[in-house]
Amino acid sequence: MEKIDKKYVDFSVMAGTYKTRLTKKFSNRPQWNKPEPGDVLSNLPGTIIQIKVKVGEKVEAGQLLLIHEAMKMLNRVVAPVSGIVTDINVNVGDKIGKNHLMIKIVENEK
Amino acid sequence: MADLTKSILTLREKKAIVEKGGGEAAIEKQVAMGKLTARERIQAILDKNSFHETDMFVKHDGRDFGMDKKEFAADGVVTGTGTIGGAPVCIYAQDFTVAGGSLGLQHARKITKVMDIALKMKCPVIGINDSGGARIQEGVSALAGYGEIFYRNTIASGVIPQLSLILGPCAGGAVYSPALTDFVFVVEGISKMFITGPNVIKTVLGEDISMEDLGGARVHAEITGNAHFYALNEEECFEQVKNLLKFIPWNNQQKAPAVKAKEPKTKLNIEEIVPSDPKQPYDVRDVIRCIVDDSDFLEIQELWAANIVIGFGRMGGETVGFVANQPMVLAGVLDCDSADKAARFIRFCDSFNIPIVTLEDMPGYLPGVDQEHAGVIRHGAKVLYAYSEATVPKVTVILRKAYGGGYIAMNSRHLGADFMFAWPTAEIAVMGPDGAANIIFRKEIMEAEDQEAMRQEKVNEYIEKFANPYVAASKGFVDTVIEPKETRTQILHALKLSALKEECRPERKHGLPPF
Numbered sequence: 001m002e003k004i005d006k007k008y009v010d011f012s013v014m015a016g017t018y019k020t021r022l023t024k025k026f027s028n029r030p031q032w033n034k035p036e037p038g039d040v041l042s043n044l045p046g047t048i049i050q051i052k053v054k055v056g057e058k059v060e061a062g063q064l065l066l067i068h069e070a071m072k073m074l075n076r077v078v079a080p081v082s083g084i085v086t087d088i089n090v091n092v093g094d095k096i097g098k099n100h101l102m103i104k105i106v107e108n109e110k
Numbered sequence: 111m112a113d114l115t116k117s118i119l120t121l122r123e124k125k126a127i128v129e130k131g132g133g134e135a136a137i138e139k140q141v142a143m144g145k146l147t148a149r150e151r152i153q154a155i156l157d158k159n160s161f162h163e164t165d166m167f168v169k170h171d172g173r174d175f176g177m178d179k180k181e182f183a184a185d186g187v188v189t190g191t192g193t194i195g196g197a198p199v200c201i202y203a204q205d206f207t208v209a210g211g212s213l214g215l216q217h218a219r220k221i222t223k224v225m226d227i228a229l230k231m232k233c234p235v236i237g238i239n240d241s242g243g244a245r246i247q248e249g250v251s252a253l254a255g256y257g258e259i260f261y262r263n264t265i266a267s268g269v270i271p272q273l274s275l276i277l278g279p280c281a282g283g284a285v286y287s288p289a290l291t292d293f294v295f296v297v298e299g300i301s302k303m304f305i306t307g308p309n310v311i312k313t314v315l316g317e318d319i320s321m322e323d324l325g326g327a328r329v330h331a332e333i334t335g336n337a338h339f340y341a342l343n344e345e346e347c348f349e350q351v352k353n354l355l356k357f358i359p360w361n362n363q364q365k366a367p368a369v370k371a372k373e374p375k376t377k378l379n380i381e382e383i384v385p386s387d388p389k390q391p392y393d394v395r396d397v398i399r400c401i402v403d404d405s406d407f408l409e410i411q412e413l414w415a416a417n418i419v420i421g422f423g424r425m426g427g428e429t430v431g432f433v434a435n436q437p438m439v440l441a442g443v444l445d446c447d448s449a450d451k452a453a454r455f456i457r458f459c460d461s462f463n464i465p466i467v468t469l470e471d472m473p474g475y476l477p478g479v480d481q482e483h484a485g486v487i488r489h490g491a492k493v494l495y496a497y498s499e500a501t502v503p504k505v506t507v508i509l510r511k512a513y514g515g516g517y518i519a520m521n522s523r524h525l526g527a528d529f530m531f532a533w534p535t536a537e538i539a540v541m542g543p544d545g546a547a548n549i550i551f552r553k554e555i556m557e558a559e560d561q562e563a564m565r566q567e568k569v570n571e572y573i574e575k576f577a578n579p580y581v582a583a584s585k586g587f588v589d590t591v592i593e594p595k596e597t598r599t600q601i602l603h604a605l606k607l608s609a610l611k612e613e614c615r616p617e618r619k620h621g622l623p624p625f
Contacts, residue, residue, distance in 0.1 A: 013473040016542035018441035032479035
């Protein structure tokens with residue numbers, strides 16, 4: 001048997017609630033959070049090669065933020081929105097995983 | 111005469127050298143890891159003394175990095191033919207004691223040669239993987255070797271059964287041959303399977319993970335779904351291989367070998383397994399055990415996506431593939447993984463002339479952002495595709511819940527089921543009573559003084575009217591409402607009637623299942 005919680009729990013599907021066991025995979029599923037438009041996440045594991053902006057700097061959408069080496073490519077990471085850089089959570093040389101929050105930009109009010 | 115004797119002695123010497131594999135020290139290391147040698151593994155799987163080795167004297171053609179001065183016994187892979195239960199099979203086993211079982215072009219060509227024989231002679235091919243990966247010194251030739259194996263795995267797919275045993279490392283490109291085959295066997299502590307190993311992950315990410323945690327037997331049996339059979343040691347694994355081969359045909363032109371029919375031997379009473387309250391769980395495998403010959407059910411992918419149960423049993427002595435929702439786990443919902451699991455199995459059965467019996471008790475698809483974003487639409491569609499496409503006899507028994515999209519997906523009449531049975535406890539409806547009542551009687555419930563009482567009244571009204579098999583039966587969507595204890599005889603009759611089933615499909619190169 002799959003490693004599952006031994007006891008039966010209440011589990012809702014389409015407005016019906018059933019007694020059942022849960023799988024490990026289901027219990028560990030990631031919680032979904034609404035993405036922030038100004039959060040710059042790594043889409044691959046890799047290494048930070050260069051950082052082109054500073055905290056407090058004004059950036060335009062499309063402006064180069066940093067160079068992220070991943071899968072043998074020097075990837076140009078650009079600003080997704082125009083705004084102010086409020087956080088830089090990486091340093092040159094850092095090895096980061098996927099979905100690592102590298103830079104935070106607070107978007108200009110429209 | 112003297113010359114002949116001498117030449118025979120020379121042959122024996124040459125064979126003895128090759129049979130020593132990588133030599134004593136390397137074999138000792140192999141044994142210390144709890145592993146058998148390549149030749150021992152083959153002997154353990156095949157009928158006694160039936161192994162006929164081919165290509166013992168093949169030499170690699172590496173010329174660079176000093177490879178020209180190195181000799182590898184049998185080039186690191188033992189290949190040949192033999193029998194299992196008297197029937198022919200092709201087999202190969204990578205020899206980790208020889209150059210780490212690394213794959214070069216000649217090593218690969220030995221493998222493709224037995225695959226070609228298997229395809230021509232229409233017999234199963236069994237591959238034992240135990241290799242450090244590509245022989246780097248051979249460069250692109252090693253890659254060519256993998257490609258030639260993958261190509262044959264694909265061409266042989268659905269023609270002959272292909273089994274892969276992961277009895278050591280199987281990393282990088284090497285993983286794709288097993289992935290293309292029909293059944294993958296893993297052994298606790300021995301199997302290690304991944305695309306990029308812990309070293310690369312450490313270099314790129316700085317994350318420390320052991321081979322076991324990354325791609326050990328348990329991981330593939332439980333989390334990734336790459337493995338179909340999980341064993342605690344090699345011996346158990348070989349028994350699983352032999353047991354599986356008793357249930358399946360040798361090729362797509364034959365039927366699985368029939369055995370003497372037996373009555374189920376379980377003491378379980380089929381009328382007492384399924385609780386009448388549709389919200390209470392039970393183990394659907396108990397129902398299967400009440401139906402199949404000798405109560406002998408061979409479950410496949412037992413640990414992964416346990417909310418659906420798949421496997422082989424026999425009815426009236428003939429092999430049947432079972433697909434059953436498992437209310438005990440995740441209420442038996444369909445989700446991405448369980449849809450993949452069921453669809454692939456249905457296609458195996460259809461390829462190899464094995465009738466499919468579906469036992470249905472499911473509330474619908476698993477709700478959730480993760481499921482939607484993981485593509486439950488295209489994964490779920492695979493089940494519809496696989497059932498609709500299948501032309502083998504298809505029998506469905508609705509035990510309890512058959513709601514909404516799940517009702518359609520689980521081999522409904524509308525997807526081409528040949529026989530549709532339902533137990534009197536079946537609830538065949540567009541959705542569960544609670545949800546349906548909330549929608550249909552929304553106004554009445556909102557306007558009632560006691561909303562909860564009104565809701566309950568309307569839920570009951572809905573249950574009375576629709577949560578039964580008779581609405582579907584009145585339209586002919588269900589052929590027969592049967593008592594649970596009739597289940598076995600009804601299925602047996604259906605299968606008997608379907609023995610010569612023929613169903614035509616329009617000509618096409620191939621369909622486009624939502625991969």
